[in-house]
Amino acid sequence: MSSPVLTVMTAAVRKAARTLQRDYGELANLQVSQKGPGDYVTAADKRCDKILREELAKVRPGYAFLTEETGVVPGTDPDHRFIIDPIDGTMNFMHSVPFFAITVALERKDELVAAITYNPITDEMYTAEKGGGAFLNNKRLRVAQRRDIHETLVSYEVPHRGGKDLPLSRAEISVLQARVVGIRGTGSAALSLAYVAAGRFDAMVCRNLHKWDIAAGILLVREAGGFVSDPDSERNPMETGNILATNADLMPQFKDALSKAREK
Ligand code: IPD
Numbered sequence: 001m002s003s004p005v006l007t008v009m010t011a012a013v014r015k016a017a018r019t020l021q022r023d024y025g026e027l028a029n030l031q032v033s034q035k036g037p038g039d040y041v042t043a044a045d046k047r048c049d050k051i052l053r054e055e056l057a058k059v060r061p062g063y064a065f066l067t068e069e070t071g072v073v074p075g076t077d078p079d080h081r082f083i084i085d086p087i088d089g090t091m092n093f094m095h096s097v098p099f100f101a102i103t104v105a106l107e108r109k110d111e112l113v114a115a116i117t118y119n120p121i122t123d124e125m126y127t128a129e130k131g132g133g134a135f136l137n138n139k140r141l142r143v144a145q146r147r148d149i150h151e152t153l154v155s156y157e158v159p160h161r162g163g164k165d166l167p168l169s170r171a172e173i174s175v176l177q178a179r180v181v182g183i184r185g186t187g188s189a190a191l192s193l194a195y196v197a198a199g200r201f202d203a204m205v206c207r208n209l210h211k212w213d214i215a216a217g218i219l220l221v222r223e224a225g226g227f228v229s230d231p232d233s234e235r236n237p238m239e240t241g242n243i244l245a246t247n248a249d250l251m252p253q254f255k256d257a258l259s260k261a262r263e264k
Contacts, residue, residue: 005060005106006114006129009082012055013102016048016086017120020093020102023047024121027096041087041094045069048086052104056082063106068212081107085212088117089188098122103190105215115216115223117194126194126220134197134223143226143246144199149253152202153182155192164208171261172205179257189243193217196245197224203246203254205231214243221245231258 002010023044030037049069056063060082064075067084075081082104087093089100098121106114117126126141128134134141146152154176159169176183184201186192190213192204197220206214214237218228226247230240231254237243244254 002127003114003129003132006116006127008056008059009104009106009114009116010125010127012052013104013116013118013125015055016051016102017118019051020044020048020087020120024093024096024098027094037094041090044093045087045090048102049084052082052084052086052102056104066211068210079109083107083212083215085190085210088190088213089186092187097187099186099191100188101191101194103212103216105219107215112215112219115219117190117216117220119191124194126197126216128197128216128220128223130219130223132223134220136194136198141197141220141224142199143196143221143224144202145247146202147247147249149179149250149257150181152180152250153184153200154180155186155195155201155204155206156183157187157189157192157204157206158185159208168261169207171264172258175257175261175264176205179253189213190217193243193245194220196226197221199224203244203250205244205254205258207231207242209237209241209243211238211241214238217245218243227251229255231255232262 062075062077064081065073085103093100101117103117113130115128189206195201196204228245231244
């Protein structure tokens, strides 16, 4: 049973997803145009953001927002804040690659308490509530139980062109390649975290993210029995923007591997 607020969040996400599904269908025609789909995607992103904010504000007036499209929207309630990315995986969306998500988290007194990550194309709805577990379309999730880094499949997000930490990223990929079974770059940090919660990926590593990319995913992983950490310290990834998500046995092994990359 979901709490009332998670029910409200789910309804808002489903409504926003309907416009995104339509926009995604239209995108195929724009791919081949010379101008490309850039402006169209920006408009789709903004539309989705607006629907989410309007729907959530209707039922939870006073809650603040932090969204990728609008930034900080202060509320009258000092304890609650929705954190939203209307399209995480924008580049995939733009290229008609069906690996992107609407991702929404709720913070209460700075603590993540509810989360949704929804892929509107595959209709996979990942939800979590603090202390209530994580679910995929109502089926309980559990992180993968592999204990040896040498048996793992890892999501590693490569920085965008001109992005920060390119040399570090190359060193990390090289160190990980020598230890893990496979590395995947998905283009959606939010969905990669959901895949860790679902036990599909054994671990996920990504740097230089925003709060809206990872807030929901952090709760999903924790509620599926996993752990998240800054890769280089014990700090909170919500503060540093760098994240390593995996199970308890693998956490020290990945930290060790990544520390070797920093020494390179
Ligand atoms: C991006 C995705 C991607 C990550 C980028 C983010 P966006 O979010 O999460 O996986 O590597 O750093 O910016 O821009 O598609 O919302």
